[in-house]
Structures are given as structure tokens and as C-alpha cells.
Amino acid sequence: MRKSKRIAIVGGGAAGMLAALAVQAAGQQATLFERNKRLGIKILISGGGKCNITHNAAPRPMEQGFIPPEARFLRYAFHTLTSDTLLAMLHAEGLQTFTRPNGRVFPVSGSADDVLSAFERMLQRAQATVETNAHIQSVLVEHGVAVGVQRAGNALRFDAVIVATGGISYRKVGTTGDGIGWGESLGIPVVPLRPALAPIYFAPPPPAGWQGVALRDVQLTFAPTLQELNIPNAKHFNQAWRDDLLLTHRGASGPAALEISRAVALAQESGSPLHILADILPDQSHDDLLDMFLERLQSSPTSEIQTFVGGFVPQAVVESVLEQAGMEPGRKLGAVRREERKKLIATLKQWRVGTVGEVPIDRGEVTAGGIALSAVEPTTMLSRAVNNLYFAGEALDVAGRVGGYNLQAAFSTGWVAGQAAATNPQEQ
Numbered sequence: 001m002r003k004s005k006r007i008a009i010v011g012g013g014a015a016g017m018l019a020a021l022a023v024q025a026a027g028q029q030a031t032l033f034e035r036n037k038r039l040g041i042k043i044l045i046s047g048g049g050k051c052n053i054t055h056n057a058a059p060r061p062m063e064q065g066f067i068p069p070e071a072r073f074l075r076y077a078f079h080t081l082t083s084d085t086l087l088a089m090l091h092a093e094g095l096q097t098f099t100r101p102n103g104r105v106f107p108v109s110g111s112a113d114d115v116l117s118a119f120e121r122m123l124q125r126a127q128a129t130v131e132t133n134a135h136i137q138s139v140l141v142e143h144g145v146a147v148g149v150q151r152a153g154n155a156l157r158f159d160a161v162i163v164a165t166g167g168i169s170y171r172k173v174g175t176t177g178d179g180i181g182w183g184e185s186l187g188i189p190v191v192p193l194r195p196a197l198a199p200i201y202f203a204p205p206p207p208a209g210w211q212g213v214a215l216r217d218v219q220l221t222f223a224p225t226l227q228e229l230n231i232p233n234a235k236h237f238n239q240a241w242r243d244d245l246l247l248t249h250r251g252a253s254g255p256a257a258l259e260i261s262r263a264v265a266l267a268q269e270s271g272s273p274l275h276i277l278a279d280i281l282p283d284q285s286h287d288d289l290l291d292m293f294l295e296r297l298q299s300s301p302t303s304e305i306q307t308f309v310g311g312f313v314p315q316a317v318v319e320s321v322l323e324q325a326g327m328e329p330g331r332k333l334g335a336v337r338r339e340e341r342k343k344l345i346a347t348l349k350q351w352r353v354g355t356v357g358e359v360p361i362d363r364g365e366v367t368a369g370g371i372a373l374s375a376v377e378p379t380t381m382l383s384r385a386v387n388n389l390y391f392a393g394e395a396l397d398v399a400g401r402v403g404g405y406n407l408q409a410a411f412s413t414g415w416v417a418g419q420a421a422a423t424n425p426q427e428q
């Protein structure tokens with residue numbers, strides 16, 4: 001039987017693959033164009049090669065991985081393709097998964113390749129047309145209607161186009177924000193692109209000895225805050241995050257740094273110098289720390305302050321903490337004056353880890369900004385400005401937390417776009 005609608009999907013990542021599967025499931029013909037030689041490069045590098053496929057959450061809790069305006073936009077998509085449905089698709093393909101206590105879902109094999117292979121098999125069985133090494137140059141639009149795509153100088157006509165070209169981080173792997181640029185050139189509103197889930201580089205860079213040092217379970221913040229800088233909608237953004245902090249030769253990384261990086265990047269636009277601050281002992285109050293100090297003082301008054309501080313932080317950063325507290329490492333506990341003690345405790349509660357130099361957008365796990373959510377219909381992913389043109393995945397202005405939320409957003413929006421493109425009446 002001849003399929004009646006031919007739908008082009010540009011970008012063979014999580015969103016594009018699910019869009020193609022939805023088109024095929026609806027009985028129409030999907031052609032998936034991917035510039036790389038294989039689909040799903042970001043799935044392959046996700047989760048450190050292990051792929052945190054999704055978050056084990058019902059649709060409403062899934063929204064908690066996103067700031068409120070993004071969560072509202074994603075509501076319909078998360079209900080339409082839930083993480084359970086997605087996992088059922090993968091399980092049916094023979095992929096085994098497990099859920100960590102924190103809700104993150106991974107393949108049992110620990111291999112992102114197995115996740116991608118499962119999608120590739122699904123696409124093959126569904127008889128979607130997959131064109132790899134296929135770099136699309138633009139979307140063809142005539143009289144406000146998308147009519148196809150331009151590839152290597154050839155105009156390829158389709159009944160609808162789904163743009164799923166991703167964000168602009170990790171450009172080397174092929175995500176260069178093409179679809180966002182196409183949207184912009186068609187007059188579709190675009191929210192400025194910003195890094196999210198990115199490391200934070202310091203200026204000056206950290207001392208050489210810090211590389212690879214981890215501080216477990218700290219509360220990471222920055223100053224001045226978005227409120228202090230009068231940045232609109234400040235309350236939407238994570239400005240403090242409790243988790244592990246990893247120090248690198250450039251600055252801060254690890255989950256705590258990644259989670260506040262979007263807000264740090266936003267704050268940086270004010271031009272104010274920004275400091276990254278860590279509460280090294282978030283469960284201990286100032287009074288608790290004072291008690292700990294006094295107990296130690298009683299039991300070993302001649303021990304050195306560096307030994308006391310070294311009980312809380314890795315050796316490599318003891319000097320920096322003491323420097324901020326204004327104390328020499330060899331000072332005996334018994335010789336620490338009251339005011340100095342207070343300052344030391346205040347430093348442990350708010351250690352200035354470094355001054356922000358850059359939040360590199362290319363190193364972000366996800367790009368914030370992109371096609372404005374107000375420009376897209378959330379129950380179809382159809383552009384409000386250009387008929388038969390759909391957007392899905394990271395090309396949209398969505399950027400979630402670490403934990404499988406971003407892939408699920410791409411899968412769900414891709415599925416919705418595919419379903420809608422296959423079933424919506426077409427504008428000619």
C-alpha cells in the first residue's frame with residue numbers, strides 16, 4: 001500500500017529517531033536525515049558512554065527536571081510518551097535496564113551502544129528510510145508552508161518537515177545548531193543560546209594540585225546571586241546545588257557545578273565578577289562546627305589547624321581554605337583566637353572555590369535557549385509561524401537537570417512531533 005504522507009526528519013538523535021518511529025507507527029513514511037555516518041552520536045557519548053536513558057518518573061514528577069515554563073511546555077509530551085512507554089519499547093527490543101536509587105535508568109550492559117542499537121533495530125523493522133552522511137542545508141518553505149529540505153544543492157520535496165537537529169554543545173560531533181538558525185531565518189523567535197550542565201572554568205585557573213580532587217556532598221552556590229543582579233525570573237533557576245564537586249585543571253565540574261552552571265552563565269552576562277562558593281559541611285551549623293572545634297581543642301590543643309581542616313576537605317585544598325580564613329597551616333589549635341575561629345568556621349561554610357572565568361557552552365551536556373516555546377504548539381510541536389514545520393528535542397528552548405531528563409524530553413517531543421506530522425491535515 002502506498003503511504004500517503006512523506007515526512008522529512010532532520011537530525012537522527014533521540015528526538016529524530018522517535019519522530020521517525022511515530023511517523024511509521026501512524027502508517028506514514030518517514031525519511032530520517034543524519035549528517036553523521038551513524039545515528040545517535042549524543043546517545044553514544046551520554047552518561048559517560050553508559051547512557052542515562054531516562055528518569056524513572058511518572059509524567060508530573062518528570063516535569064521537576066525542568067524550570068517551570070519548560071515543564072509546562074513538556075507536560076503533554078511527557079504524558080504522551082512516558083518513560084515507562086519508552087522503556088517498554090526498549091525492553092521489547094531485548095535491552096535490559098536498571099534503575100539506580102536516585103531514579104536514573106541505565107542499560108544493564110553499561111553500554112550506550114546497546115541503547116542506540118535497539119533504536120536502530122526498531123527503525124529498521126518499522127521500515128523508516130534512514131539516510132546517514134546526509135547533511136541538510138536548509139528547510140524549504142513556500143508561502144509560509146514547509147515543503148521539503150535542501151540537500152547537497154537538491155531540493156527534496158516532502159509533506160512535512162520535523163527539525164530535530166539538537167543544540168550547539170559538542171559541535172565537533174555534528175550538533176551545530178542548524179535547525180535553530182533555520183528557525184531564526186524564517187522569523188521564528190529564538191531564545192539566546194546559553195550553556196547548561198556545563199563545567200565552570202575559573203580565572204585564574206585553580207592550582208595544579210587540584211586536578212581530579214573531589215569534594216563529596218557540598219552545597220555549591222555563587223555570588224552575587226541572580227536576585228542581587230536583578231536578573232528576571234531568577235527564582236526559576238538552580239542557584240544552589242548539593243552534590244559532589246569535582247575540581248579540574250580549568251575549574252569546577254561534577255554534578256554540583258553542572259547543575260548551577262546555567263544560572264552562573266546567566267549571572268555572568270551582568271559583567272559582575274562571580275565567585276563560586278562551597279558549603280563544605282552542609283549538614284553542620286556554625287554552632288555544630290564550633291562544638292567540633294572546641295572538642296578537638298580540648299582533646300589535642302597542640303595539633304595543627306591544617307590537621308583539623310584536613311579532616312573535612314581533601315589535602316590539596318586545605319591551604320586555600322586556610323588562606324581564606326587568614327591562618328597559617330601550622331598554627332596550633334590552642335593558639336587560635338576567638339575571632340579567627342569564627343572566621344575559619346565561616347570559611348568552611350562558605351569557601352570561595354574560585355572566580356568564574358567562563359562557562360563553556362561547547363562543553364555543556366545540553367544547550368539552554370533555542371526555538372522559543374511560545375513559537376511552538378506543545379501538543380503537536382508544530383511551528384505557529386510556518387505550517388507543516390515541526391521542532392523537537394534540544395533545538396527547542398528546554399534544558400533539564402542531570403538524570404535522564406534531557407533524553408526523555410527529546411524522546412517525548414520527537415514522538416509527539418512524529419505523531420502530529422503524520423496525522424495533522426496538511427496545508428498545501
Ligand SMILES: Cc1cc2nc3c(=O)[nH]c(=O)nc-3n(C[C@H](O)[C@H](O)[C@H](O)COP(=O)(O)OP(=O)(O)OC[C@H]3O[C@@H](n4cnc5c(N)ncnc54)[C@H](O)[C@@H]3O)c2cc1C
Nearest residue numbers: 011013014015035042046047052136166174393394404407
Ligand atoms: C557528554 C554528554 C552527556 C550526556 N548525557 C546524558 C545522559 O546520560 N542522559 C540524558 O538524559 N541526557 C544526556 N545528555 C543530553 C542529551 O544527550 C541531549 O539532550 C539529547 O541527545 C538531545 O537529543 P536531540 O535528538 O534533540 O539532539 P541530538 O541528540 O543532539 O541529535 C541531533 C542530531 O542532528 C544531527 N544534525 C545536526 N544538524 C544536522 C543537519 N544539518 N543535517 C543532518 N543532521 C544534522 C546531529 O548530527 C545529531 O545527530 C548528554 C549530553 C552530552 C553532550
